[in-house]
Amino acid sequence: MSSRAVRAPGAAASRTVRPHPGAPLSWRRVRKRAWSVGFYLLVLIVIFVALFPFYWILRTSLSTNADIARGTEATGLAPSHLSTNAYSQDFSQQHFLTPLINSAIVALVATAITVVVATMAGYALARLSIRGAGAILGFILLAGFFPVLAMVGPLFLLLRDLGLLDSIYPLILAYLVYTLPIATWLLRNFFAQIPRELEEAALVDGATRLQALRKVVVPVALPGVFTAAILSFILAWNDFTFAVSFLETPGNFTAPLAIVNLGQSQFQVFYNRIDAAVVIITIPIALLVLFAQRRIVAGLTAGSFR
Amino acid sequence: MATIDIEDVSKVYAGATEAVSELSLHVADGEFLILVGPSGCGKTTALRMIAGLEEITDGTIKIGDRVVNELSPRERDVAMVFQNYALYPHMTVAENIGFALSLQKIDRQEIRRRVGEAAEILGLGEHLRRKPAQLSGGQRQRVAMGRAIVREPAAFLMDEPLSNLDAKLRVQMRSEIARIQRRVGVATVYVTHDQIEAMTMGDRVAVMRAGRLQQCDAPQTLYDAPTNLFVAAFIGSPAMNLYQADVDTAGERLRLGEQTLELPEAMRSESVIGPYRSRSVVVGIRPEDLADAALAGEGSADGRLRGEVDLVEALGAEKLVHFRIDARRLDAHDERLSTDEDVELGAGEIGAAASTAGVARVPPASAIEAGTQATFAVAVERLHLFDPDSGEAVKPVGAGRPTGEPA
Numbered sequence: 001m002s003s004r005a006v007r008a009p010g011a012a013a014s015r016t017v018r019p020h021p022g023a024p025l026s027w028r029r030v031r032k033r034a035w036s037v038g039f040y041l042l043v044l045i046v047i048f049v050a051l052f053p054f055y056w057i058l059r060t061s062l063s064t065n066a067d068i069a070r071g072t073e074a075t076g077l078a079p080s081h082l083s084t085n086a087y088s089q090d091f092s093q094q095h096f097l098t099p100l101i102n103s104a105i106v107a108l109v110a111t112a113i114t115v116v117v118a119t120m121a122g123y124a125l126a127r128l129s130i131r132g133a134g135a136i137l138g139f140i141l142l143a144g145f146f147p148v149l150a151m152v153g154p155l156f157l158l159l160r161d162l163g164l165l166d167s168i169y170p171l172i173l174a175y176l177v178y179t180l181p182i183a184t185w186l187l188r189n190f191f192a193q194i195p196r197e198l199e200e201a202a203l204v205d206g207a208t209r210l211q212a213l214r215k216v217v218v219p220v221a222l223p224g225v226f227t228a229a230i231l232s233f234i235l236a237w238n239d240f241t242f243a244v245s246f247l248e249t250p251g252n253f254t255a256p257l258a259i260v261n262l263g264q265s266q267f268q269v270f271y272n273r274i275d276a277a278v279v280i281i282t283i284p285i286a287l288l289v290l291f292a293q294r295r296i297v298a299g300l301t302a303g304s305f306r
Numbered sequence: 307m308a309t310i311d312i313e314d315v316s317k318v319y320a321g322a323t324e325a326v327s328e329l330s331l332h333v334a335d336g337e338f339l340i341l342v343g344p345s346g347c348g349k350t351t352a353l354r355m356i357a358g359l360e361e362i363t364d365g366t367i368k369i370g371d372r373v374v375n376e377l378s379p380r381e382r383d384v385a386m387v388f389q390n391y392a393l394y395p396h397m398t399v400a401e402n403i404g405f406a407l408s409l410q411k412i413d414r415q416e417i418r419r420r421v422g423e424a425a426e427i428l429g430l431g432e433h434l435r436r437k438p439a440q441l442s443g444g445q446r447q448r449v450a451m452g453r454a455i456v457r458e459p460a461a462f463l464m465d466e467p468l469s470n471l472d473a474k475l476r477v478q479m480r481s482e483i484a485r486i487q488r489r490v491g492v493a494t495v496y497v498t499h500d501q502i503e504a505m506t507m508g509d510r511v512a513v514m515r516a517g518r519l520q521q522c523d524a525p526q527t528l529y530d531a532p533t534n535l536f537v538a539a540f541i542g543s544p545a546m547n548l549y550q551a552d553v554d555t556a557g558e559r560l561r562l563g564e565q566t567l568e569l570p571e572a573m574r575s576e577s578v579i580g581p582y583r584s585r586s587v588v589v590g591i592r593p594e595d596l597a598d599a600a601l602a603g604e605g606s607a608d609g610r611l612r613g614e615v616d617l618v619e620a621l622g623a624e625k626l627v628h629f630r631i632d633a634r635r636l637d638a639h640d641e642r643l644s645t646d647e648d649v650e651l652g653a654g655e656i657g658a659a660a661s662t663a664g665v666a667r668v669p670p671a672s673a674i675e676a677g678t679q680a681t682f683a684v685a686v687e688r689l690h691l692f693d694p695d696s697g698e699a700v701k702p703v704g705a706g707r708p709t710g711e712p713a
Binding site for chain 2: 195197198200201202203204205206207208211215216219220222
């Protein structure tokens with residue numbers, strides 16, 4: 001906020017000739033300042049709207065049951081004292097670690113498979129002259145945005161007949177149904193933007209197609225590969241629909257599914273436990289995005305071409 | 307180290323556009339051959355076929371003793387410098403230069419030694435650990451060269467490597483590339499659209515137009531004895547002055563508008579001028595073959611042309627005199643000079659303007675001024691005559707040389 005507000009008068013002075021020093025603010029400058037104040041006010045509002053729910057989750061997760069029971073009228077915006085009881089209870093009594101590990105396995109393996117397969121498929125679609133590549137791409141995009149709920153039924157029957165229900169590994173295959181199309185589409189577009197000469201240089205330098213892909217194209221398209229990986233991970237990590245449809249035994253639950261059963265007892269809903277679990281599963285995503293953002297920006301500083 | 311043999315090579319793209327037709331060229335070991343022509347003439351396609359980046363529709367390409375038609379780029383043992391350098395942005399300069407060697411699984415010590423050597427030749431020693439993004443245009447160009455020479459390949463292929471540099475750097479790199487090529491002594495095919503690069507860098511120059519080879523000769527031969535109108539107009543700056551002229555019935559004089567020029571002895575023989583008696587030809591005069599008559603002296607036996615001077619450009623070492631005479635000039639729009647293929651050549655369509663421009667290159671001592679009449683002494687023995695229909699040069703007997711062979 002300050003940089004704009006400070007610079008504006010100086011900039012105005014250099015452009016307009018002042019009649020004498022210390023003249024009252026012109027309308028133009030007042031309006032300019034009002035604009036920048038308004039702009040940052042709007043930014044603050046947006047940030048507040050976006051972050052407040054998360055703050056509330058964090059607040060609830062750090063409250064005791066007693067505080068929650070007394071309601072917000074008594075406690076205000078911040079809890080009267082902070083307690084990590086909900087977190088420790090999640091792990092000690094509710095065995096939340098198991099679904100976390102299940103989620104991690106499913107999301108990581110699905111992501112790894114997605115990145116490898118989508119890279120090769122995307123590259124082929126971007127570079128090789130394939131008959132009907134346009135139609136294939138259209139179909140891939142369609143598949144990527146196909147309503148998840150519409151796929152549950154068929155997939156359920158398929159997994160049931162194959163005897164693959166209630167296990168996290170078939171779940172990985174189910175996630176590929178929508179991570180792969182989106183990642184393939186994304187990577188194809190990234191690869192299509194990479195100058196052909198770069199691979200041709202690698203080919204003339206003695207690389208095979210696969211070496212050119214691995215050693216030149218993928219490193220150059222790293223921002224795209226990261227984006228595809230993050231998207232796949234988030235899709236798999238956040239999924240509830242497939243998990244609730246295909247899993248049965250609590251020991252096989254993924255984290256989002258486990259959260260639902262977490263705070264329920266016969267007499268009471270433990271909001272603080274639920275929110276503590278929500279905070280826990282949010283952390284990997286937040287870290288991932290922060291870390292990846294830096295990688296993506298770093299990857300954009302290319303310099304092979306003029 | 308090897309030769310490159312291109313025999314009757316054609317490239318037809320889907321949709322039946324013929325990018326290269328029946329191209330035959332021989333590049334001797336260590337020779338620097340320039341492929342030059344206007345954009346879209348097929349020179350880059352030809353280069354890419356040698357590299358293996360483009361399939362060959364017809365004909366054979368040999369590198370050394372091997373026919374490489376069906377080989378992938380990596381099996382051909384050629385190095386290529388791309389127009390936009392195509393440096394790997396994620397690798398340092400050293401990694402860029404050493405990439406080909408590391409693919410060959412050469413041991414690291416050896417790679418480092420050879421990269422160091424190449425960097426030494428190119429003056430890149432202190433930049434080895436930088437990324438391409440941190441380099442200037444000229445340095446990137448050198449890295450691209452380094453990537454090529456470090457491999458000690460059978461042949462170098464260069465696709466307009468200087469076109470992305472500013473004018474000053476281009477002049478500097480021009481001589482540098484020629485020097486490096488001579489030093490490593492590898493057969494080189496260099497593609498450019500710049501006729502100055504073509505004239506200054508190569509041992510021989512192959513001029514292409516619309517996929518066809520027009521002429522392949524040493525630069526000076528190309529300049530002195532162009533085989534057709536296209537080559538005559540393409541090579542040389544300022545370009546050759548080309549006018550429509552009429553041959554008299556005796557085959558001794560040329561009429562340009564109201565003025566006449568005596569034909570030199572060598573051209574008067576029946577076998578040369580015979581077919582053109584009482585017909586029109588295209589006459590070509592290089593700007594430097596038009597001297598200021600006031601400086602040439604009375605005694606000279608040269609022809610004379612008078613012109614209306616429009617503009618005098620003093621370049622220091624010389625003056626360029628732009629003038630008009632009342633002969634019809636062939637300009638760049640003429641179909642015989644244009645790059646389109648398959649145009650019907652009709653004599654009736656030669657340049658529409660009745661009085662057209664020309665350029666003379668005179669010494670700075672010349673007193674010719676704009677807005678005056680000037681008389682030029684024409685070096686008639688260096689006149690070029692061309693058939694108005696085919697565009698082929700009308701040559702004194704024995705002056706021709708078969709194209710496509712080493713000079």
